[in-house]
Amino acid sequence: MTLSEPATHDTDERDAVDTVDPVVHEQLLAAAAARDDRRAVVTSAARRIVVFAVFVALLGLLYVAYKQLGQAIDDRQRDWPLVGSLAPRTDDLTMPPLGDIVTVFGEPAPGNDPGTFGSHLLGRSLFTLREAAVGFAAGVAIGLGIAILLAWKKQLADAFLPYVVASQTIPLIAIAPIVVIWGRKNLDFLPFEWQDWMSVSIIATYLTFFPVAVNGLRGLLSPREEHLELMDSYAASWRASLWRLRLPASVPYLFAALKIAATASIVGAIVGEISAGVEGGLGRRILGDALNYTVAPARLYGSVIAAAILGIAVFLVIVGAERAVLHRQRREIVT
């Protein structure tokens, strides 16, 4: 239609569509896009699950096939260019049969735990998860605080950002024992009794705050000129701009950071347990299984699989939260 034609509203909406009124046309397009969107979410989730299952199955198949190959060509007795030399040997000590790795979860747990190895690993994972979660929460709070401080004044960012980066050059293994000793000796003023696992949380915090601070700063500085001018035209204070513009604008950047931080907090907790000698979590389990490897090799595989599952689980929790918050706004950042 042309604009010289009188458009009427008293007709049915469907009639109006035929005249390709710009407004109604736009409305229909937008509604259709929203419907397609919801359908796409469901199918893409289903597709991901299938792809993941296929991937795990392929990994198992590859393991079995490689082991079979090594056994068939007898990699123990002869020198082959790849199998048993550059790649691992395939004997049962180096590569326990896949069946053993699967059944190890049902075997009795080591030590005086009356349950199965699987339930034992679950308990250990939860212990590590607690350390990681506390460390993660503290790290996100500290990282966000740093980001806000550095976004507030450019001079602060210029002065302190290099030190934030430098903090990550200190090896985790070096600081872990210091943190544990420091925690035991000096934190007696706290209203609760300091426990060793809390020291591990501090180590996880150390790994967690960094991506949040760096990405958070990028996010806080991400608003475009038109948004800043708009807030200016409202004579909005810095705090009002932070709350209503900068923080919401940084959410996609923060989610990208949280995905890194969540897995880093698990890694930090496991490494922290090992190097600080804190008993009870997956880290010490992995260390114990490594020491007993010749007796029960499948256990180490089991512990490592548990650690991997824990890492993937916390990652997926963040991905789920990201989808829930950002999907309709179309603001997800590919990382």
Next chain:
Amino acid sequence: MTESATTPVDGSAASDGVTTGSRSGDAATEVLAVDVRDVSQRFHAGRPNEVHALDHIDLTAEPGEFITLIGPSGCGKSTLLRIIAALVDPTDGEVSVHGKTADQARIDQDYGMAFQKAGLFDWRTVAKNIELPLELMGWSKPDRTAKAREMLELVRLDEFVEHYPAELSGGMQQRVAIARSLAFDPSLLLMDEPFGALDEMTREHMQDQLLRIWTETETTIVFVTHSVPEAVYLSTRVVVMSPRPGRIAAEIPIDLGARSAETRDDPAFFDAVTEVRRALRAVEG
């Protein structure tokens, strides 16, 4: 959809004087909506990259006027608009808005502003975007909700209250931005090429809606555009600016009566377009 496509300046029974020129009854007794006195603007003054953007600009707007600023790219029309908005401080000269300094007017929220880019917040629904200035002004939640509804009805988007900007087309986003700029009933509306990115159909439709809103809300509008027909169709006065340094080269009153679809085919409309074009060609040399 809407009757306004054909009769943007309807409701003429309610406002008889609307059809021509300013709506202000007796201009002498009213404070000027905008008063720009001898404003010059230099960016990076004294440095090799100095830009002399504006040169001794005098411009006034009576309450209820619809003024468009038109000129070649880089003539400083957007800068002038930002100076009126107190987003940029002029190097020289003074600006008052409703008798206050421009900065005080900004602090008092005397104007609404719409930019070339809609500039909606992606994380807020359409309604929440419109509520943004109201939140900052401390309106209560029920008041905000009601006002956002009313504004969305004004721009004919009331079905999209809970949609996010990404779910709307460019034209719809721009309408939301206009609704947002009008939400707190500012007596002055500053618009910087708000329809610049729209296709011709949507653009003409938006022009009609803007004229309808202008009539209904009795605001003063200062509107920056690149398009001569747009300037002529919309305004009561077209201000033609020369290239850098920006000066006011001509002020052309437009007297076309109530706009309608027929206006665009009216010989008087074409005469006015020609007059503005000539003035523009004269300044471009």
